[in-house]
Amino acid sequence: MTEKSHAHALLGKLENYIQNEFPTDAGIGKSPRELYEPITYILSLDGKRIRPLLSLLAYGIYKTNPEAILSQAAAVEVFHNFTLMHDDIMDDAPLRRGKDAVHVKWDKNVAILSGDVMLVKAYDLLLPTDADKLGQVIRLFNKTAAEVCEGQQFDMNFESLASVNEYEYLNMIRLKTAVLLGFALQLGALLAGAEKEDAQKLYDFGMNIGVGFQLKDDLLDVFADQAKFGKQVGGDIISNKKTFLLIKALELAKGKDAEELNFWIAQKDFDKEEKVKAVRGIYEKLGIKAITEAKMNSYFEAGFAQYDAIHFKNEDYFLELKKITQDLIHREK
Template sequence: MINDNQLEEIKTTLEQHIQALDLKGKPSELYDPITYLMGLGGKRIRPLLTLLAYNLYKEDYQKVLSPAAGIEVFHNFTLMHDDIMDNAPLRRGKATVHEKWDDNTAILSGDVMLVKAYHLFLSIAPEHLKESLQLFSKTAAEVCEGQQLDMNYEKREFVSEAEYLNMIRLKTAVLLGFSLQLGAVLAGASKEDASHLYDFGMNIGIAFQLKDDLLDVYADKEKFGKQVGGDILANKKTYLLVKANELATGPASESLKKWLNAEAYNPEEKVKAVTALYDELKIKEKTMELMDDYFEKGFNQLSSLQVKNTNGLQLLQNLTHNLANREK
């Protein structure tokens, strides 16, 4: 079984497998954007979780590299299309596909990525193929549902806490849950363990998004690597804004509305003013409390697993803790 020193080996093996995927073809205008986006890297958290979950039960994780890579291809497909919808100029510090090529190319290339993701799942053993595809199809639809809700909420003045949490569950957390669940299914784990791993991924996925929301406002500027307060400037519906809208009354409410509706403003002044409102309403503390609750719910699921590979379990926990404690 793996130990801490082998995590980098697994990451390297996974990355080599991803880079060796057959994602090229003709016309080049259709396939070049795919290899470009996949070549930009990323943390590869989702396929890594699949491999770590599989390894809780079996040692030969190399056998499931292709379906794990399929999850990463799907994830990047969603990013390619999300960037078009968000009109985002950069992805991982480089030009987005729709900026480097055009919107139509990015749409069509993304469509092919979804097809390629399903193709990679065909490497799954016959006894697990139907269940895996059913779970993947359900998850893929939920991710799209989450993205649509996200777009819907940007047009609304008020979004409830429950609505926001459900949106990030669909848009972000279900794919993390599925990544872990797939590893368990492919390893022949019990239904109970697969369910516990799914719930673990769901809960930490929500916690990770809350962490992202927090970092955008409260991160150390030197460590964050991008503009602090970008979500505030974009009036993005984060948990912090949703909670502030819910709690603000009187002058605080009027001030928040003023900044949200302002068309001309000094960016630094707006970030400073809205952050001060968050501080006044103790939004940071409330977000951290909820985030910690979700992390605790997630880790509680791991204690219910029936696995003998305690080192592998510790590795999964360590990886999650490191992500939870990140500063960028």
């Protein structure tokens, strides 16, 4: 992103908008403070604002004043952070973006209630939508919100299941991660008055890119350069998380490879580095990295084929949105 890019300017305007909606002194004049301060806190934790930026740029493909939908774009970001606040409780995650999670800094009950208020506020931020589009936007938002919850429940269910197949996993990440990216893009297009077919193609683009992003995360967790990754490499292996890599390895491993993989999965007490090294070695032997990359790239290719087929009015926004997405795809952390 260059300083002169639309994205850079829009991110600045979005940040100002969010700060005005959720000022750092939110607790002053609003009671009880414990309910409102966590909202400002989580929204200030160095989020990339990717989802609302997708909405703004998708709008810009058709109209050149995307700042007109800052409220609706902010709704996407507020909803996303609401899900993170509640996910951290369910996952008992101590950190969010390197800082104390809300339920750690305050407590679980505060985090639940503050999250509830964020969901209500997301609806509030959608209300400036033109009357002829508001019903459709709310229906699509409700569908997306329910699907994100479905994905989270599937993810939690997987922890206690003996096995998960490839279809089940890909469907889970589609729901938990990809549908919100698709909605963010579709929202921008709909608000700009894009043709229904183009709005759907943008949604499908976001869905495919979203699944690809999660497969990329699975891959980086095992094979990333530790110096660039920003968190412990091999965390999914240590926790036996049923990622695409583990699912494929369990499917393909035979004989001694299967025995060794199941041995490490069953261990309760182990040296973390030893387990990561051993399981990564099995993955390398089975060609899991190449298999995952092929699956990931198939989603990226499908997504960009859909994107390239849309009818756009403003080429600069069209090209910028494509470049930002490609840059995210090639990230190393």
